[in-house]
Amino acid sequence: MSAAPRDSSTSHAVAAGVVTALVGFTSSFAVVLTGLRAVGADQAQAASGLAVVSVTMGLGCIVLSLVHRTPVTVAWSTPGAALLAGAAVPAAGWAGAVGAFVVAGLLYLLTAAVKPLGEWVARIPKAIASAMLAGVLLTLCVEPFRALASDPRAIAPVLVTWLVLLRLARRWAVPGALLVAGVVIAVAGEPLGDGSLLPALTWTMPDFDWRTTIALGLSLYLVTMTGQNIPGVAVLESFGYRAPLRSALTWAGASTVLTGPAGGFSINLAAISAALAAGPEAGDDRDRRWVAGVTCGVVYVLLAPLSVLVTTISAAAPDGIIASVAGVALIGTFASSASAALSDTDHREAGAITFLVAASGLSFAGISPAFWALVAGGVVLITLRLRVR
Template sequence: MGQAVVAGIVTAVVGFTSSFAVVLAGLDHVGASAGDAASGLLVVTMTMGLGCLLFSWRTRIPVTIAWSTPGAALLAGATVPDGGYADAVGAFALAGLLYLATGLVRPLGDLVRRIPTALANAMLAGVLLSLCVEPFLAVVDQPGAVAPVLVVWLLLLRVARRWAVPGAFAAAIVVIVASGSLSEVAGGDLAPTLTWTTPTVDVATMVAIGVPLYLVTMTSQNIPGVAVLGSFGYRAPLAPALMYTGVTTVATAPLGGFSINLGAISAAISAGPTAGEDPDRRWVAGVSTGVTYMLLGPLTALVTAVSAAAPAGVIATVAGLALIGTFGSAAASALGDDGYREAAAVAFVVAASGLTIAGVGAAFWALLAGGVFVLVMRVGASPAPAAR
């Protein structure tokens, strides 16, 4: 049991420290204030912690709930809503409603599964590209602040891959301390607080942010999360998990809760052999993950304040480094499928272009362009002749 408890703690600590910067960057980009971002980080941390605890305890399998890192990255690359953060909050709520509907209406889930994985991954890779280049642009502008973070990340990637991004964040803390920026934090209020933003309904923002947020979370998080648990012999409670994540996302959207989902990468730690030899006891790791997340929740105001005080480019560097692995996996999956390679390439370049049409951003148009390409190339086409 001790091994499972430790695995759960590692799952939560690595999951939090390796991608919180992406969450803050995403919320900031769509108009959240520092207080709004801190509130959002708090509610997603607490709701995913509660989800890990409840599902693992009741199902006796190591279920992990996580925030949608690809979804946060999508926000960081999205078109800024004309109506500000309130429009984005409305889009968060729409994504939550769609998760709930998918959990309740099975045909909707089946329809999502029919979206070519290559196209969804191409859209994600295109969105991530601009974020992943940030560390290398920043090191040119701020070499003294950014280079140490890059060096620590690279060295840890070689000797302790799992801790590379947390180590980069630790290096960033050293840089922030050395810069003297923490004096701005010391006098502030670091108690966790919730801020309310009444959502507004803007059709363009719903299409540009809400729908892609739902699709990228389903295709790159929920569905892979089921597959990861299945690879260790567990049957994931997908429908109940979608209902939980849908209800909590809708309920917490005004507080900044942008999206939570079944864990994929985190599931590999808490459901695998690192959580113990006995698969029937690994559920303890899921409980431990949940408890650890809930203990980390009150620290979110401090984390947000430290991030805000960082020298220019440092936190963007941590966020970009956190997403390089995701970018590589998405790009490989998108372009590795011979049957969809050209369509995926179209979706990728459209997403990476950052174009905006009628207030709707590139993520939506990328999926549309890739889908149209597939239809034009395949509808009515004769099957290729069999090789002799």
């Protein structure tokens, strides 16, 4: 009598895991590719990076869900990829970016080992962290509209599809826009090359340039912790699960250190997509929803071989179309970050300054605006707290 409900719950969990992986991959891989190319990766290196993060986050989902019997979903750092997309090529080139990835991984491991460090990061005012992310995202989110002015025939179908699906089926808005972008690329894009579409890892020795370490490594760590890991814990707890943060940080840190030279820039606990695997859509039996996490991981691993194909297609796309898909994929994140940055009246001025500095493109001593935005916001916050009342 109990077999049928159990089987039904399992099938719902499997379906939820598949949806989680497909939505997670298709809605933001364009952001990942844009970010890797922005910091100096060539086409092969970007494909390698996309492949290794797909595998490591997939294996993370499988291992953590099985060990903890919790629907744990691991994802690439979309805020981190957006941070990379808004950065310039480091002075040390792609090797410098790779060094920053490794440093971020070491910081994840350090956070897992030293509990107070994670608590300190969690104490960064939400307004400051959100403002930094919103400022970085602003330049990416306006790209679809700049591209629309340059090539309306290519970009308009993507934006219209996104808007219609946003109204009718929000979850599939970005994947739908991506599908239409694929049609546009097939019609108006450059011919695909004749090279192999099988994934191949490209290895680059890290260059630990101190400026890049601060500009990218530290910023990547902070934006991933505040924008993904900490919210990811909150999402799981909202469904009654205890998030295995230390285990997740250990996995993310070790994976990033080991695969950073192959382009593995950062993975973390999933935040938004985590709700698909941990919520009621994964079945009524909460004790069986871990199956959704395992299934999500399997699908991510199966999607990894597509990295070369999607990178090749992206390279053949008309100017602006991949940036447009990345931009609409980040609009929701931008909206929530901007709202969080300015909604707290006690931190509003500091949040506004942080946002403006991050969006300004200010670069000093070779260090990116994301870092200086945190510094500026912190200075304003401390100054206002010290003012005479």
